[in-house]
Amino acid sequence: MAVGRTLPKWWRVYVNGYDLSGYTRTIGPLSVEYDAADVTAYMGDTVKCYLPNTAHISPGTLNAVFDNTATTGLYALTQATAGSQRNLMVAIGVRGAPADGDPCFCGQFGQEAFQVTEDGGAVTATIPYTGWAADGSTLLFSQPWGTLLHANAARTSVQGANAGDGFDNLSGMATTTQGGFFMYHVFASSGAGHTATLSVDDGTSAADADMDPLAGATTGSIAMPAGLSGVVALLPTATVRQYLRWQIAFGTATSVTFACAFMRVYNQS
């Protein structure tokens, strides 16, 4: 995990268990916007004043190159999904491919459309997203930004559980009591029916010895086919400690290639 400035070429876009980065030209704006409620008391206030109202969260528009590769191509993955909810993750690599601990924008959004057009001679597809999906489990939270706990990579049963250090997350607060959500994308595995459990540990420090399973932040033992994604939402009152890391327990799977992130909520209004 590097720090500092970066370029879009090191972003990665994952949608419903597929890596669309190779097709993506741009995505954004990745936005969190609050309506400003005018609460000016004109007989007493000398200036107009506001309070933030409901948040609007959106990944904006995905502009991509049209490609009809079977199963994993942009056309196959997005032309029939207009109007449906999508699990979307944008991992922000910093001057390199995204690494564990990098910033991440995640959420469940409606795919608003699938629009194929021509741009400068190239055939492109434009895929606008709605704000937070009304039927999504991320609806409980107003925080799409979190920590990429595991960058897209394979883990094997030989490697076993994660005993590495955790990562300080966005807020830096020792504990928060506003929950959060866990998003995962599985890109490949040893077999479609092979099982494993993905989960999150939290801790008071980054050290392995201080890490414990974060209650509720687990997929449970599930089959791990390629193209699997999901969200595990905690209660909006759940306690989350400052340091987080990914965790895996292998069932029948011997290898799982995945990315996952946790969005810790600390600013719910």
Add this chain to the structure above:
Amino acid sequence: MTLAITTVCTSIAALSVSGVKICDLDNIPPSGTRLTPILFPDPANPLSNFTPEVESFGGGSSRLLDVDYDLNYVYIHCEVGAGRTGLDYLEGCVLKVQAIYDAVLSIDVFTGGVDIIPTSNIQIITMADPSGKNYLGCALTFHVKEFWR
């Protein structure tokens, strides 16, 4: 961060292109004799289009600054007229230039800069080595972006 033009040149020199020797700024050969195929920084114009761009408020070292520039290289493949017809090595020359461009395009992370892309037209012509001797080759330009500060 500090300006790292020479570091970027060293990164380019570290690329692996089969059959091509790639030179750093500090080892440009005085002559191409018995060294071809070889790629080296253009000794007459190694750097051009140097364009700093202020990215933030602040002065001195506190402001963020990007810089874009072109690094100009000379590729020489063989002496002009080499082979039976004088054109025997033309395809080989193009293949090596392709390989150089492929190697540069394949760079993801490199020391010194944050992005690099070949920008020049591939025009196979007569190129001179630093001693003025003529070779079959071409001029190559790589556009570089650095996060300067």
